[in-house]
Amino acid sequence: MFNLSRKSREALTDMMLAGPATLAMGMLIFIPVIIVAFLSFTDYQMGAKTLRWVGVDNYATLISDPIGRRAIVNTLLYVAIVVPFSIALSLLVAIGLHGMADWSPSFSKALRAAYFLPVAATLVAMALAWQMLLHPSIGLINMALIHVGLPAPAWFSDRGLVMYTLALIGIWQSVGYNMVLFLAGLAVIPQHLYDAAEVDGAVTVWDRFWTVTWPMLGPTTLFVAVITATNAFRVFETVATLTRGGPAFASDTLVYALYREGFVYFKVSYASAITIVFFVFVCTLTIVQYRVLQKRVHYT
Amino acid sequence: MDDYGSEDVMGFQAVSRRFGSTEILKDLTLSISDGAFTAILGPSGCGKSTTLRLMAGLDQPTEGSVTMFGRDVSEKRPAERNIAMVFQSYALYPHLSVAENIALPLLMRETSAFQRLPLISKFSTSSRSKRAGIFERVKAIAEMLDLGDLLHRKPGQLSGGQQQRVAVGRALVRDPTLFLLDEPLSNLDAKLRIQMRSELSALHRRTGRAFVYVTHDQTEAMGMADRILLMLDGRVIQDGTPRSLYEQPQNTKVAGFIGGHSMNFLVLQRGATSAGGLFAGLGLSCSDPSMEMTLGIRPEHLDLDPDGPLYGKVEHVEYLGGETMIELLLDRQIGLETGSKLRALVSSARVPFGLGDAINLGCKPELVHVFESGSGERIRTGIEKAA
Ligand SMILES: Nc1ncnc2c1ncn2[C@@H]1O[C@H](COP(=O)(O)OP(=O)(O)O)[C@@H](O)[C@H]1O
Ligand SMILES: [Mg+2]
Secondary structure: OOOOOHHHHHHHHHHHHHHHHHHHHHHHHHHHHHHHHHHOOEOOOOOOOOOOEOOOHHHHHHHHOHHHHHHHHHHHHHHHHHHHHHHHHHHHHHHHHHHHHHHOHHHHHHHHHHHHHHHHOOHHHHHHHHHHHOOOOOOHHHHHHHHOOOOOOOOOOOOOOHHHHHHHHHHHHHHHHHHHHHHHHHHOOOHHHHHHHHHOOOOOHHHHHHHHHHHHOHHHHHHHHHHHHHHHHOOOHHHHHHHOOOOOOOOOOHHHHHHHHHHHOOOHHHHHHHHHHHHHHHHHHHHHHHHHHHHHHOOO | OOOOOOOEEEEEEEEEEEEOOEEEEEEEEEEEEOOOEEEEEOOOOOOHHHHHHHHHOOOOOOEEEEEEOOEEOOOOOHHHHOEEEEOOOOOOOOOOOHHHHHHHHHHHHHOOOOOOOHHHHHHOHHHHHHHHHHHHHHHHHHHHOOOHHHOOOOHHHOOHHHHHHHHHHHHHOOOOOEEEEEOOOOOOOHHHHHHHHHHHHHHHHHHOOEEEEEEOOHHHHHHHOOEEEEEEOOEEEEEEOHHHHHHOOOEHHHHHHOOOOOOEEEEEOOOOOOOOOHHHHOOOOOOOOOOOEEEEEOHHHOEEOOOOOEEEEEEEEEEOOOEEEEEEEEOOOOOEOOOOEEEEEEEHHHOOOOOOOEEEEEOOHHHOEEEEOOOOEEOOOHHHHHO
16 A cells, blocks of 8 residues: 555545446446346336347337327427527526626626526426416416407417427526526636727627627537537426326427336336437437537637 | 827826726826837836726726827727727637637728628628738738748647737737737747847837837836836826936936836935035035935946945845946945945956955946935936036
């Protein structure tokens, strides 16, 4: 022990620090993933005594079955709406609040707290509030719409509308968190770059944004995009509490389908296949985002 | 009021700037002559950058007005003032290449916001031909600054000196009325700093524009500037040529700040001007013998002289190569406070003595500065008038 070189002692310390967590992660994540991957190629049902190798049958079902396909398309649609709108909105709010901190710090702080509230509150409780707001006849929003003479849509029971309603709630829920990330990114942009831009003739807000703010926020934006996309892929609480995937599977999503197949119908093998598809989607998205964008947001 | 044709490119009239309750600039009045190389010299924290930001229009005065060619520009933004600025940190855009960094001021001025949109700029032909023209000018500037091979690098891949050149190129690429440079050399190593000094001077001669050069390094200011504004605590305490600052410092603060080796101050006792005292010994005379005075003598102006009026024991010797700095504890004599010390820079070839030896030093009377002890203000002596 005492004869170890300094280098190996330091390596030992590193391993002692990271080791237990790594071991636990291996046992609790990688092993289950391998088991799930294995089960997805069988016909195993919860409680069954035997299982049979069925190859890619479960995956074939998921893709050929209209319900399975609907879950995939819905999830992709949800992600495609939530990510850009959430990023744009939270960036806008962050820039506003960042500037506001100069002339009214307390108001800026109060608004920050308000935007962060949906992040801090449990989504199930918030879903209840949304249900009341969006109730077709007694909801506040529809009453207001009727009052000004606009049609009152059935937010959760219109099959063409329900995914957009859920996406709206998804945006509302993620804006606060993303705003905090953007505020942190804005705080570290050096003031001298804005000064230089001003001297160079970037006089309008628009020019300053494209010359300094947007490029300097590159790494933050990439991080926000990855986080928002992975969270959007996991959309579950709002579906489970507000629509149960309905009407007629119009708002079925991957994780909700996974829950239904695995925990309601006990079709463990089919649920495992959905899990793997979900996993592949999230991993691919993350890797692509990092691979493609990493080079473009770090400037060395 | 609007008398156009004033040759001062920039002027401050009773400008003050407060941050909260602290007053950083105090009632500052100054002018910058067109075409001249003006240095703003002062210790760190005295308000030089604040002054420069007010000139640029990046900041506004709390009180007073800023003028260009006699016209009030307090409300005008940097782009409208047509100034160019080199920042201490260079402030290059890290995501743009060297060429794009230098081109940015031209793109902002000569293309429309629509033409600058990321996709439009690539595919619109009018925007592309304009860009090609701009790029030609950028290339010419880059060649001049020895950046020709680095045009496609990002600032993060350049050395400090190269980044500094890019910052200068960006300032130079359009034809500004006034160049503002905020300690542009302070992040470079000593050798590069000296090289860049002469390059900046050459640039000033070539452009013929007014330069305002902020620095805390007096050798830079003395070596490059036509005129120095010496700042202390938010005030300009002397304004003049490098030579006048060195030869006729208006008070003890200026005298102490300017010069490679700090000036010796000898506080004289009352009545020191009487015959037989040090004052007379140095060949000085004074019309008002009741005044309390402090003598200022630069170490480099003292010399070994067997009959010199300053004598004492050598306390410390510092060999500096060609020259040697000796520190002397002066003997008691009329007018001089006990324990007065003196530092003298003498040619090393003339140092045949060691610690504890008694030596005499002399100084030409016209090189002795006389200040009033209380206020620190310069007193005009009879000798100076004659000289
Ligand atoms: N935006 C600001 N807010 C508050 N204090 C400031 C600000 N800018 C400068 N100061 C203060 O003004 C003083 C002078 O600063 P500066 O002009 O940068 O000095 P210099 O460039 O001569 O070193 C410093 O004490 C600094 O802390
Ligand atoms: Mg400064």
